[in-house]
Amino acid sequence: MGRNYALRMVAIEDFAERLSAIPAERFTRENVLAFLGQNRVEVKSLAPYLYFSKEHYTRNLIQRTPMFELIAICWESGQGSAIHNHCDQRCWMAVPYGKVQVLNFKVVGRDGATGFCELAPSTHFFIEPDSPQEVDPEEPVHQVVNSASFGSRAVTLHVYSYPYETCEVYDLKAKKVETVRLGNTTEFGVVKSAMKLEKVALE
Numbered sequence: 001m002g003r004n005y006a007l008r009m010v011a012i013e014d015f016a017e018r019l020s021a022i023p024a025e026r027f028t029r030e031n032v033l034a035f036l037g038q039n040r041v042e043v044k045s046l047a048p049y050l051y052f053s054k055e056h057y058t059r060n061l062i063q064r065t066p067m068f069e070l071i072a073i074c075w076e077s078g079q080g081s082a083i084h085n086h087c088d089q090r091c092w093m094a095v096p097y098g099k100v101q102v103l104n105f106k107v108v109g110r111d112g113a114t115g116f117c118e119l120a121p122s123t124h125f126f127i128e129p130d131s132p133q134e135v136d137p138e139e140p141v142h143q144v145v146n147s148a149s150f151g152s153r154a155v156t157l158h159v160y161s162y163p164y165e166t167c168e169v170y171d172l173k174a175k176k177v178e179t180v181r182l183g184n185t186t187e188f189g190v191v192k193s194a195m196k197l198e199k200v201a202l203e
């Protein structure tokens, strides 16, 4: 996809400060996506937030404002998310390190009373350092995977607006959906999880 804007490499502090400076009325799908395209984060500057675990991918909160949360997610090779939906929250993703695949799903049938929800696979795409993306509001059910075939750890940077504490998680085979509370592995560089973690410096 060709996009015409100047690219600069920025430290995460600078990125967070610039993102916070976007006024509410300009915090739109297009503007935030363009911002991610223009401001590529130096992975070295993410060092305070890079914790990996063999048990699960890790969520590392970098900044929270009334408008958004900025989270670095660290994926060991072969780790992936559940199939989920951020439910009316906008979500943009950049990949400072490695690459991930995003798999989208269509909702084929749903019954709110019983938790029944049937999904069918839809589009998929890759996100790499030069191709930030957003969750499609028309088809917001998705899964993020750092496939073992990519042969690398991955670090993804997520902007969620507004901040939220729950998401919907889907079981493809059982055809069920449930609301799950989200927790962060680290917040502002402080460990909040009992998982066995490895702090990793990436270049």
Ligand SMILES: [Fe+2]
Pocket (backbone or CB within 6 Å): 084, 086, 091, 142
């Ligand atoms: Fe997501």
